[in-house]
Amino acid sequence: MKEAFQRKVSVRGSQKFSDIVVKEPVRVAAGVLGVKEALRHSFKEMGVVRSMTALLDMNQQEGFSCPSCAWPDPEKPSKIAEYCENGAKALADEATTATIDAAFFKKHSVEELSQLSDYELNTFGRLVEPMILRPGSVHYEPIAWSEAYSVIAHQLKALNSPDEAIFYTSGRSCNEAAFLYGMFIRAFGTNNMPDCSNMCHESSGVALSETLGIGKGSVKLEDLYDAEVVIVAGQNPGTNHPRMLAALAKCKENGGKVISINPLEESGLVTFKNPQHVEGWVGKGVAITDLHLPVRINQDIPLMKLILKKLATLDALQNDIFDHEFIKDYVDGYEALIADLKTYDENELLAQCGVAVDQVNTAVRLLAKKSKIVVCWAMGLTQHKNGVANIQEYVNLLLLKGALGKPNAGTCPVRGHSNVQGDRSVGIMHFVDEALNKRIEKYLGFTPPSKEGYDTVGAMKAMYEDDAKFFMCLGGNFLMAASDTEYTAKAIENCDLTVQISTKLNRSHLVTGKTALMLPTYGRSEKDIKAGKLRRITVENSMGQVRKSRGLLKPIADTIKSEPDIISELAHTFFEGKHSVDWQALGADYELIREKIDLVIKGFENTEERAKGAGYYLPNNVRELDFSKLPNGKAQLTINKTPKHELKSDEYMLMTIRSHDQFNTTIYGLDDRYRGVYNERRVLFMNAEDMETLHLKKLDVVDITSTYDGVERKAYKFKVIPYAIPKGDLAAYFPETNVLVPYNHFADKSKTPISKSIKVRIHKV
Ligand SMILES: Nc1nc2c(c(=O)[nH]1)N[C@H]1C(S)=C(S)[C@@H](COP(=O)(O)OP(=O)(O)OC[C@H]3O[C@@H](n4cnc5c(=O)[nH]c(N)nc54)[C@H](O)[C@@H]3O)O[C@H]1N2
Numbered sequence: 116m117k118e119a120f121q122r123k124v125s126v127r128g129s130q131k132f133s134d135i136v137v138k139e140p141v142r143v144a145a146g147v148l149g150v151k152e153a154l155r156h157s158f159k160e161m162g163v164v165r166s167m168t169a170l171l172d173m174n175q176q177e178g179f180s181c182p183s184c185a186w187p188d189p190e191k192p193s194k195i196a197e198y199c200e201n202g203a204k205a206l207a208d209e210a211t212t213a214t215i216d217a218a219f220f221k222k223h224s225v226e227e228l229s230q231l232s233d234y235e236l237n238t239f240g241r242l243v244e245p246m247i248l249r250p251g252s253v254h255y256e257p258i259a260w261s262e263a264y265s266v267i268a269h270q271l272k273a274l275n276s277p278d279e280a281i282f283y284t285s286g287r288s289c290n291e292a293a294f295l296y297g298m299f300i301r302a303f304g305t306n307n308m309p310d311c312s313n314m315c316h317e318s319s320g321v322a323l324s325e326t327l328g329i330g331k332g333s334v335k336l337e338d339l340y341d342a343e344v345v346i347v348a349g350q351n352p353g354t355n356h357p358r359m360l361a362a363l364a365k366c367k368e369n370g371g372k373v374i375s376i377n378p379l380e381e382s383g384l385v386t387f388k389n390p391q392h393v394e395g396w397v398g399k400g401v402a403i404t405d406l407h408l409p410v411r412i413n414q415d416i417p418l419m420k421l422i423l424k425k426l427a428t429l430d431a432l433q434n435d436i437f438d439h440e441f442i443k444d445y446v447d448g449y450e451a452l453i454a455d456l457k458t459y460d461e462n463e464l465l466a467q468c469g470v471a472v473d474q475v476n477t478a479v480r481l482l483a484k485k486s487k488i489v490v491c492w493a494m495g496l497t498q499h500k501n502g503v504a505n506i507q508e509y510v511n512l513l514l515l516k517g518a519l520g521k522p523n524a525g526t527c528p529v530r531g532h533s534n535v536q537g538d539r540s541v542g543i544m545h546f547v548d549e550a551l552n553k554r555i556e557k558y559l560g561f562t563p564p565s566k567e568g569y570d571t572v573g574a575m576k577a578m579y580e581d582d583a584k585f586f587m588c589l590g591g592n593f594l595m596a597a598s599d600t601e602y603t604a605k606a607i608e609n610c611d612l613t614v615q616i617s618t619k620l621n622r623s624h625l626v627t628g629k630t631a632l633m634l635p636t637y638g639r640s641e642k643d644i645k646a647g648k649l650r651r652i653t654v655e656n657s658m659g660q661v662r663k664s665r666g667l668l669k670p671i672a673d674t675i676k677s678e679p680d681i682i683s684e685l686a687h688t689f690f691e692g693k694h695s696v697d698w699q700a701l702g703a704d705y706e707l708i709r710e711k712i713d714l715v716i717k718g719f720e721n722t723e724e725r726a727k728g729a730g731y732y733l734p735n736n737v738r739e740l741d742f743s744k745l746p747n748g749k750a751q752l753t754i755n756k757t758p759k760h761e762l763k764s765d766e767y768m769l770m771t772i773r774s775h776d777q778f779n780t781t782i783y784g785l786d787d788r789y790r791g792v793y794n795e796r797r798v799l800f801m802n803a804e805d806m807e808t809l810h811l812k813k814l815d816v817v818d819i820t821s822t823y824d825g826v827e828r829k830a831y832k833f834k835v836i837p838y839a840i841p842k843g844d845l846a847a848y849f850p851e852t853n854v855l856v857p858y859n860h861f862a863d864k865s866k867t868p869i870s871k872s873i874k875v876r877i878h879k880v
Pocket residue numbers: 183184201315348349350351352354355356376377378379381410411412413414415493494495496530531532770771772773774775777778779871
């Protein structure tokens with residue numbers, strides 16, 4: 116029998132070292148250097164005119180929404196510049212003038228390209244032509260758009276069941292594209308809709324839905340300004356949400372206190388110079404954090420329990436620490452929680468969390484008499500086996516303090532991708548929402564499937580085990596974002612057809628199914644004009660506010676298409692024009708899509724008008740203190756177990772984090788300025804005492820191994836850097852370390868991979 120053709124592509128790419136430079140970590144975030152860096156990237160990628168035009172429009176009310184993170188815009192944006200260094204870098208990366216066309220792929224095979232690093236792959240520029248990689252070939256070749264749709268439609272029809280197809284979504288797509296995509300997938304017949312949020316804030320969604328009745332945060336941007344205490348837990352805003360620092364600085368000016376809870380003392384949380392103010396250019400900057408609690412990795416639950424226990428002891432004496440009226444009216448489970456706290460030993464909790472007792476006591480003092488408390492968090496809480504419980508333990512604090520449903524208090528899960536929250540709102544989900552299904556039936560005229568689909572982890576397994584044969588991605592880089600890279604690669608290579616709708620080249624275009632399609636699309640900053648009409652999209656930010664966005668740059672090529680165009684044409688081809696939904700009409704007119712969104716998606720209303728300017732807030736039951744959908748009609752306190760890792764004597768706990776020069780799997784550069792590392796990403800941050808125990812010197816090279824269920828996974832060649840990190844803990848960058856994350860270890864309930872607590876051993880090479 117003839118051997119099946121297998122491309123010899125590299126899953127890991129180049130593992131060569133660059134010339135590393137290590138300096139002291141920087142203690143001041145943003146400021147003039149941030150602006151300089153932003154402009155340097157922009158000018159290099161886009162040229163001066165394109166850069167300045169775009170930067171001045173970004174996040175302005177009539178402009179376009181930043182393609183980077185989901186932090187909201189102030190009601191009155193700064194007239195000069197409502198963007199940050201990393202937003203500017205994201206823009207420069209998307210709006211680069213470099214392009215790769217058919218000639219490029221004729222010259223370079225996927226096997227050759229796959230030998231490069233992710234950083235190198237991203238430098239080539241924008242994809243401008245639809246391309247196909249045919250079975251038995253190692254070169255992409257051009258394909259007409261209409262033919263590409265036919266290839267997909269044909270493949271979908273050839274499947275034994277619609278459930279053999281999987282459709283992924285990354286969080287950059289606008290509401291209009293995500294709605295069309297989600298509805299087409301249901302009309303086709305499956306709920307197999309994994310999305311990036313499964314790897315991201317899914318734990319937050321589950322934790323908040325169970326306790327407060329909505330999977331989103333409750334605060335608005337302005338709530339942060341007059342909060343008495345803001346807790347920033349498991350989040351690095353200086354790099355990942357820089358404009359949040361301006362809000363924290365405002366809170367400080369108004370007398371608020373900031374507590375950061377993080378194994379690392381991240382630069383942005385130390386001092387911030389606001390580049391939007393003159394004093395940010397010349398002054399000393401604002402000290403952001405009043406108290407830093409260097410918790411050990413995944414020991415937030417013991418730390419919070421200790422704080423709650425100490426607060427409960429004070430409350431038992433004074434009766435004015437917890438908000439008893441609020442608890443009586445709105446909260447379930449008070450007695451049980453207090454009784455459970457009594458079963459814990461303070462010294463044990465202290466030892467587990469690794470924070471000094473004085474620091475814990477300071478936190479208790481800061482919180483004791485305050486009720487306007489906001490808790491902000493991101494991946495440091497969600498990406499653990501007990502990710503859901505982590506968040507619920509922080510929610511316990513807010514409920515006991517009555518810090519919900521009033522101004523300047525509440526939950527603030529800080530979202531990742533710029534429209535990840537909107538995509539979920541408009542229907543990208545693997546689970547079944549019966550009320551939504553009824554509305555789809557009523558307003559779109561077809562019966563959606565009622566069986567739960569695959570999430571990210573389920574999708575990997577289904578492809579690996581040959582239960583799925585078709586994989587389509589609306590943006591993203593599934594191969595590098597998902598855990599267990601080698602396993603995921605095999606899963607993807609098992610597929611008959613993989614389809615990427617993308618702006619830029621990444622490894623998911625190189626490690627593919629037997630046939631692969633690459634469909635180039637617009638970035639957020641580009642002008643989307645059809646039939647002479649400028650089209651606007653809508654997005655939802657981290658605080659549930661929906662607003663319009665329109666690009667202003669000339670599209671990189673007239674051969675690319677918008678996401679709604681691609682999806683509607685595909686749906687039209689698949690149904691051959693015979694379906695209850697007129698897909699082509701929707702694709703042609705985004706206003707029509709918004710009309711359908713208003714009908715089908717709960718909470719959206721008159722979006723066409725209301726999303727103008729600053730936009731409008733979607734309904735939020737926590738803001739209204741309406742917990743009627745929860746047991747006993749009340750918000751739920753929860754009893755969470757403390758995590759046990761049972762590390763062996765030679766094992767360490769590794770968290771995989773972002774550098775300052777990347778957006779997820781897109782690597783802009785090789786520097787991590789705030790952490791003092793230049794020109795290299797293959798580094799391992801380690802406590803100096805641990806290095807001594809292992810006889811390791813600065814910049815020694817090590818391999819990292821994780822062992823789960825008897826399977827060894829290895830990441831090769833990392834340079835060790837001594838760093839202020841708790842003993843026993845390690846940090847390294849993702850996606851290089853995703854090879855270590857086992858596909859079958861993830862958070863209880865939310866199935867978010869355990870990317871922040873991987874047990875590893877290290878070996879000097
Ligand atoms: N420039 C830029 N912006 C981005 C992104 C990007 O890659 N680049 N990504 C976007 C996306 S999709 C997301 S989800 C967000 C991610 O935003 P973040 O969550 O801030 O990103 P990470 O780098 O994963 O940082 C996690 C932080 O949690 C800390 N941490 C790790 N483990 C623990 C723990 O057990 N307990 C506590 N308390 N802290 C812990 C780490 O030290 C680190 O500071 O940013 C978004 N914005």
